[in-house]
Amino acid sequence: MRTILSIVLLCFCGIAFSQSTITGTVLDDVSQQPIPSANVVIVGTSVGTATDFDGNFTLSTDKNPPFTIQVSSVGFTAKDIEVTSKKQVINVILNEGTSLDEVVISASRTPERIFESSVTVERFGLKEIKNTASADFYDGLENLKGVDVNTNSLTFKSVNTRGFATFANTRFMQLVDGMDNSTPALNFPIGNLVGMTETDVLSVELLPGASSALYGANAFNGILFMRSKNPFDHQGISASIKRGITSQEAAGDNPYTDLSLRMAHKFSDKIAVKVNFGYLKGTDWQATSEVDKIDPTRTRSNTNYDGINVYGDEVSTNIRAASGLGIIPDVVVSRTGYNERDLTNYNAESIKSDWGLYYRPIEDSNLEISYVGKVGTGTTIYQGTNRYNINGFFQQQHKLEVKNDNFFVRAYEVSDKAGKSYDMVFTGININRAWKSDTDWFQDYIGAYAGLELTGNPGGLTDQQKHDFARSVADEVIDPDGVDDGIERFVPGSPEYVAAFNKSINDPDLRTGSKFQDASKYFHSDANYNLGHLIDFAEIQVGGSYRKYKLNSGGTIYTDRLSPIEYSEFGIYSQIQKEIELDEEMELKLTVSGRYDKSELFDGFFSPRLSAALTLNRNHNVRASVQTGFRNPTTQDLFIGLDAGRAILVGSAASNLNRYSGDYDVSLVGQTTYGQSNTITQTGAAAYNNSYSASSVVAFAAAGNPALLDIANPEIIKPEKVTSMEVGYRGKYESIIVDLSAYYNKYEDFISQEVVVAPLYGTVGDNSLSVAALANGDFKTYSAYTNSDVDVNSYGASIGLSTKIFNGFDLGGSYTFTKQDFDQAANPDFQTNFNTPEHKFKASFGNTNLFENFGFNVAYRFSDDYFWEATFGNGIVPEFHTIDAQINYRVPSLKSIIKVGATNLTGNEYFTAFGTGFIGSMYYASLTINNL
Structure with missing residues (x-):
């Protein structure tokens, strides 16, 4: 022993x-x-x-x-x-x-210096994150060259590059440690609402433009890569505490809190764990515009008023057609609506947590096995076809991954639940209906107006005064019988209003309620192997991915009322990269990539990419690339079935068209008594095989000439393609860094929505019954998902400059030009949703060590005015200028950094999309502890 x-x-x-x-x-x-x-x-x-x-x-x-x-x-x-x-x-x-020395992974799925990359790539690293003048790292992305950040709400910002985006930005991917961050319900990322905590962010990389050759169908207009800190390399406890106020003219000054906590520990060289927690709470930017959505010159006294942020007034009818009475004017009248601020509390909140277990089983090997789980819930405002209060939205992700320097294999599942979310437009509509049905309201309006006409208008009222009187009677502000019966239209805040509001937001049937209901999910797996360590000739990569969707909205978004909708897609790819040394001062890097993708709903598609980067004198690099990209129609493009009020959205998957149907009351031709009707059932197929273009129906209504009607009958949707050509240059001139790029994109089968009108009886082009249906108001308006058969192109360029001046001050700036090439006048019913300014300028000035432990940074942004178009509404976004600034002080003894900052320092409020709230200012102070 x-x-x-x-x-x-x-x-x-x-x-x-x-x-x-x-x-x-x-x-x-x-x-x-x-x-x-x-x-x-x-x-x-x-x-x-x-x-x-x-x-x-x-x-x-x-x-x-x-x-x-x-x-x-x-x-x-x-x-x-x-x-x-x-x-x-x-x-x-x-x-x-310099920035050219920074290493990126996204451009070719392998580490390389930005300087050597053969495509455009932007990077936002730890230094930039710590020194951003924005309120958090995600907001700081809007200072990157060529990037657009559209603000949906305080907690939901949409990142995009090179145009063609709405808040439902399905052309842009967002990956967190390789996991797609898009929500299964909506099929696009909802900002950083359930994303990363700031203390765990290692780096952010952004690829503008098409990247389908390596990343698949959704990598069409750009990809945002966010990487977190590995607990083997970054250990300990770190925290960030940020307090401040948001200031907006409409909302006043309100408190703002943002907390994040990271705990990581390496138990040995084999096992490490980490846990993150984030919490944000504030008051959202309030949307209070009462400007008429269709005609800004109209006021609230107009009979067919439709306020931008007023809901319930979407319900309207032609009162002469509805009554059949010649004494009733031939005008459209809308119901009285409620302001958005009466339909939401503007609470902005995000609570998220993630955890990871990491295992390295072999000593002196970088083989790593990990499990990562993420959960998040939050409240925000989302603007799609309508405005939605996303209340208590919940998303979770679970990932298993095995990787080393040469390969990775990962699989993950993403699922969501809509919580207590609701459609604010339908909330307003159905509060009105809970008080008085649409039929009764319009009957009262018509009756009051007719009464004045039949009695010879004894008060000598003007036409506007007659309509005001009729509306007051219909709203029962003035009782028709002169006796106050106390049942006038519900007043916001009253017990009756609150009861109707609560009933609506808990009812998923849009005929009576407004609840946004969903429990969808998708499963995704992908793998990549780099053969570079086995082959000397070139670096060769192979990989593939598989995804399966399961849509489950209970019929409130998709046509899945009877059962969930399932479908899948897969892709395989390969890339060969070869470095050729031409001489001691010149090196050429060639990259050839190709990917084949197949959805079970469409034919397969091959997307190649060819790129080259030539390094000259070690300080200059010229790059060029040609690539094709594609994107499959999204889940909403295919399977949505939603009556959004002004239009019905019907996805154009062949199996979807007849799953959506509605029963509609129609006027009998030649009827004279209001209220007599028949019921007709119409399916979504009518939008695609029996419809007129919306613009021609408007022209027919104005002139009464059936010859002006154009048959629409849009084609069933198919995948969209793009050919992208790009050239660029990166170089160093003593202390000045230059990064320049230019591109041209040519789109084929461009996916968008076309507004069409389907008569409830008759066949389009018959010049009789279908025309009578339009004249009698017996039609339905649809927003059809289809492809454009016309040319849609875009082009642009960006240049970025950075340098150091005055012995240590960082100075940088960028200019971006973006232009769409599309004949809108020849295609008035087709929206491309380009939605980006033609000119953008950004600049920053700062010093991380102005004097001992003290630094500062100032960021300036300019955006040219541009036209925003989306299903919610269209309008001009005026030009704006913003200045953000921060000062920081490092406390080495406490391992802490104190930062004081402000965004939009000038206080000039602005907005980035039609229909959203004006963006005010934020003032904050933060303490960050041990954030390595």
């Missing part, structure tokens, strides 16, 4: 004796300040650590010297150092690099 114990002790002594422990500090060369979160890795292995807040590190290994470690940090030039003793102390000074 004593012998065995001696052997065991000897083994332990041997282990202890063979252990090498390297310690040191990492500083920057300019300010001699510590560099936190710098990576220290043994070259040729995955063994490493990271510096703490004070730049200190300790690295233990079983390796015996000599060996080499590499010290690196974003924004600095990496340095290799040879270790020659077991307990060596190393003090490292890293030279500050």
